[in-house]
Amino acid sequence: MNTPVPTFTQRPRIAIVGGGPGGLTLAALLERHGWTSAVFDADTAADARDQGGTLDLHPNEGQVALAKAGLLDAFMAVARHDDQEERLLDPATAAVLREEIPEPGTGQRPEIDRLVLRRLLLDAIAPGTVRWGARVREVVDHPAGGHGLRLDDGLAGPFDLVVGADGAWSRVRRALTPVMPIYTGVTFVEFWLSEVDQRHPALARLVGHGTMFALGDGKGVIAQRNGGGTIRAYAAFHRELSADERTGIPATIDRAEVLARFEGWAVPLRALIAEADRLAAVRPIMALPPSLDWAARAGLTVIGDAAHVMPPLGTGVNLAMLDAAELGEALVAADEWEAGVAAFESAMLARARRVSLECQQGFSDMFGVGGAQRAQDLAPR
Numbered sequence: 001m002n003t004p005v006p007t008f009t010q011r012p013r014i015a016i017v018g019g020g021p022g023g024l025t026l027a028a029l030l031e032r033h034g035w036t037s038a039v040f041d042a043d044t045a046a047d048a049r050d051q052g053g054t055l056d057l058h059p060n061e062g063q064v065a066l067a068k069a070g071l072l073d074a075f076m077a078v079a080r081h082d083d084q085e086e087r088l089l090d091p092a093t094a095a096v097l098r099e100e101i102p103e104p105g106t107g108q109r110p111e112i113d114r115l116v117l118r119r120l121l122l123d124a125i126a127p128g129t130v131r132w133g134a135r136v137r138e139v140v141d142h143p144a145g146g147h148g149l150r151l152d153d154g155l156a157g158p159f160d161l162v163v164g165a166d167g168a169w170s171r172v173r174r175a176l177t178p179v180m181p182i183y184t185g186v187t188f189v190e191f192w193l194s195e196v197d198q199r200h201p202a203l204a205r206l207v208g209h210g211t212m213f214a215l216g217d218g219k220g221v222i223a224q225r226n227g228g229g230t231i232r233a234y235a236a237f238h239r240e241l242s243a244d245e246r247t248g249i250p251a252t253i254d255r256a257e258v259l260a261r262f263e264g265w266a267v268p269l270r271a272l273i274a275e276a277d278r279l280a281a282v283r284p285i286m287a288l289p290p291s292l293d294w295a296a297r298a299g300l301t302v303i304g305d306a307a308h309v310m311p312p313l314g315t316g317v318n319l320a321m322l323d324a325a326e327l328g329e330a331l332v333a334a335d336e337w338e339a340g341v342a343a344f345e346s347a348m349l350a351r352a353r354r355v356s357l358e359c360q361q362g363f364s365d366m367f368g369v370g371g372a373q374r375a376q377d378l379a380p381r
């Protein structure tokens with residue numbers, strides 16, 4: 001069965017696999033230039049899934065991408081400017097070891113909840129551009145020429161260009177390279193606390209308006225203020241993965257097991273786990289090798305985590321959006337779009353290599369033995 005796609009106003013006919021921050025930024029930028037794209041996302045609706053924690057968009061990355069897409073003012077209007085504090089706590093006592101509290105109105109990295117960002121990008125895209133509930137299994141040759149997308153319910157296409165913005169377990173990347181993400185050894189278990197100012201005022205003060213870290217002995221408790229009076233806390237520790245998890249299938253973990261790993265940690269830090277409303281997700285931290293490269297294939301490319309998932313040091317979304325904006329600009333500006341994509345791809349991979357090495361180093365500083373000591377010198381990005 002053939003799946004309908006929009007009527008394209010331009011050549012190349014572009015499919016974007018993944019309606020996350022990278023894919024939607026690309027669609028929004030193309031739309032700004034009068035180009036049409038077809039976005040396919042496995043989520044059954046824009047808000048069907050818990051999207052994860054708050055994001056700070058950096059002036060030289062995520063904010064640049066939004067400006068290129070004509071959305072910086074809209075972002076600034078909905079971003080949380082007051083949630084840019086950072087503090088590092090002692091894991092045994094919860095005493096503040098270091099903190100940065102920007103003067104009101106001076107912080108350069110406003111925060112935004114992921115769903116708010118998704119809606120902001122969707123509002124800039126023509127209705128019908130995104131097809132929800134469309135899980136792409138494989139990129140194939142289309143019988144009419146060009147590329148096709150094999151979906152659960154049929155074949156979509158033909159497309160001249162398929163952009164994989166489908167995250168760490170990208171199906172599009174598999175058409176370029178067999179290399180898969182490698183487990184860093186560290187898992188983040190994510191907890192949610194809601195109505196914190198009313199229900200958990202002491203924890204709300206502990207976390208403050210921003211991000212709080214406590215690191216030591218290869219482990220960490222990291223908590224962030226999110227919108228709507230919620231806190232998202234991560235318990236991070238080393239553990240073995242099951243065979244399923246190595247291929248991206250999520251695992252479950254018992255809260256008591258998580259708490260047992262933080263024996264001896266300060267009571268308020270343990271309370272972020274013990275008093276949470278729910279355990280929201282188990283996230284093994286995966287990374288592609290920084291040296292990843294592939295032989296270019298006409299009409300296929302990947303951006304964001306699909307191209308360069310790296311340990312989270314506050315950079316992944318920013319890079320995904322910057323990749324998207326730069327690819328979009330390369331497409332609309334190029335006389336020969338194939339050459340534009342090739343030039344974009346090699347510049348993107350060179351940048352990703354550099355940032356990925358920095359993130360790997362920062363991550364092993366945080367979660368290696370003696371992480372607490374090293375963390376005092378770290379400025380989380």
Ligand SMILES: Cc1cc2nc3c(=O)[nH]c(=O)nc-3n(C[C@H](O)[C@H](O)[C@H](O)COP(=O)(O)OP(=O)(O)OC[C@H]3O[C@@H](n4cnc5c(N)ncnc54)[C@H](O)[C@@H]3O)c2cc1C
Pocket residue numbers: 017018019020021022023040041042043052053054055056134135136137165166167168169170171188283285303304305306312313314315316317318319320
């Ligand atoms: C614990 C944690 C904390 C993080 N914190 C930050 C942070 O503070 N700041 C920051 O910048 N980054 C952070 N990151 C990294 C960030 O989440 C990613 O780098 C970012 O989401 C990548 O965006 P993306 O658009 O490339 O991919 P994704 O956000 O992964 O989006 C991919 C999209 O593709 C869809 N999809 C997947 N497979 C298919 C398929 N087969 N067919 C169709 N659709 C598909 C998904 O539904 C999704 O919508 C964090 C990561 C983790 C794990």
